[in-house]
Amino acid sequence: MNVNTESRIAIVTGASRGIGAAVARRLGRDGFIVVVNYAGGAQAAGGVVREIEAAGGKAITAQADVSKAADVRRLFDTVEEVYGGIDVLVNNAGVMALSTVAELKDEDFDRLFDINVKGSYNTMREAAKRLRNGGRIVNFSSSVVGLLQPGYAPYAATKAAIEATTRILARELRGRAITVNAVAPGPTATDLFLDGKSAELIDHLAKLAPLERLGTPDDIAAAVAFLAGPDGGWINGQVLRANGGII
Numbered sequence: 429m430n431v432n433t434e435s436r437i438a439i440v441t442g443a444s445r446g447i448g449a450a451v452a453r454r455l456g457r458d459g460f461i462v463v464v465n466y467a468g469g470a471q472a473a474g475g476v477v478r479e480i481e482a483a484g485g486k487a488i489t490a491q492a493d494v495s496k497a498a499d500v501r502r503l504f505d506t507v508e509e510v511y512g513g514i515d516v517l518v519n520n521a522g523v524m525a526l527s528t529v530a531e532l533k534d535e536d537f538d539r540l541f542d543i544n545v546k547g548s549y550n551t552m553r554e555a556a557k558r559l560r561n562g563g564r565i566v567n568f569s570s571s572v573v574g575l576l577q578p579g580y581a582p583y584a585a586t587k588a589a590i591e592a593t594t595r596i597l598a599r600e601l602r603g604r605a606i607t608v609n610a611v612a613p614g615p616t617a618t619d620l621f622l623d624g625k626s627a628e629l630i631d632h633l634a635k636l637a638p639l640e641r642l643g644t645p646d647d648i649a650a651a652v653a654f655l656a657g658p659d660g661g662w663i664n665g666q667v668l669r670a671n672g673g674i675i
């Protein structure tokens with residue numbers, strides 16, 4: 429077990445599948461005690477905990493819909509009760525909906541902002557108050573903030589809000605040795621990216637980056653582990669695009 433991260437407690441939101449599950453497994457391997465948050469995927473979250481334990485790590489599941497402030501307060505209360513404190517928040521939970529501005533449905537706009545923005549704010553607010561000195565916050569943006577493809581505006585708007593907030597929160601937490609950064613993945617092979625796209629479109633998007641493939645959840649987990657771990661300690665208020673060079 430890594431002595432630098434031993435007994436450090438990390439909450440990973442939306443860790444039942446996709447990138448969040450890979451982050452949880454990676455942080456578990458790096459020696460963090462991992463809180464595997466999920467909204468509806470209890471079984472999948474349980475599976476992630478069992479994988480972490482099978483690899484010699486420690487983890488628990490914790491249900492909370494991040495868009496609900498009361499759920500998030502309960503999540504942080506529970507983790508403090510069980511482990512005595514929180515060191516790392518990985519704000520991974522997120523959803524995507526594609527629409528032009530002209531065709532945007534109110535319910536899609538509300539869902540995107542409720543989960544991606546309000547959800548991240550709910551967890552950042554608790555983390556800002558409760559994280560132990562020396563802690564880390566890793567938010568999730570997306571490379572679409574730079575790519576600017578038609579159809580991505582409402583989703584990109586939620587992630588642009590997170591990038592601005594990341595930089596400001598890093599300044600607000602002055603004096604506590606807490607870093608706040610964001611990871612901005614490019615196209616990554618998860619349900620969020622793959623659902624609803626044709627094989628041709630997936631192939632086209634995969635080839636856009638000079639590295640000519642989709643990212644994997646483990647690629648993104650490696651960037652998060654860097655920012656959450658001892659080697660990332662001097663990085664603060666930054667957005668790290670992990671995307672094979674697509675932008």
Ligand code: NAP
Nearest residue numbers: 442444446447466467468469494521522570616618620621
């Ligand atoms: P995913 O495969 O769809 O997984 C989403 C995860 O978020 C699931 O574990 C889900 O849990 C959880 N979740 C959804 N709503 C939630 C809520 N209200 N409260 C708590 N958890 C919730 O997505 P992903 O591709 O891994 O995306 C992870 C992050 O990376 C997101 O912030 C996304 O915007 C960002 N990102 C992804 C890509 C990509 O290409 N995949 C690119 C750029 C950025 P349940 O199953 O329990 O609902």
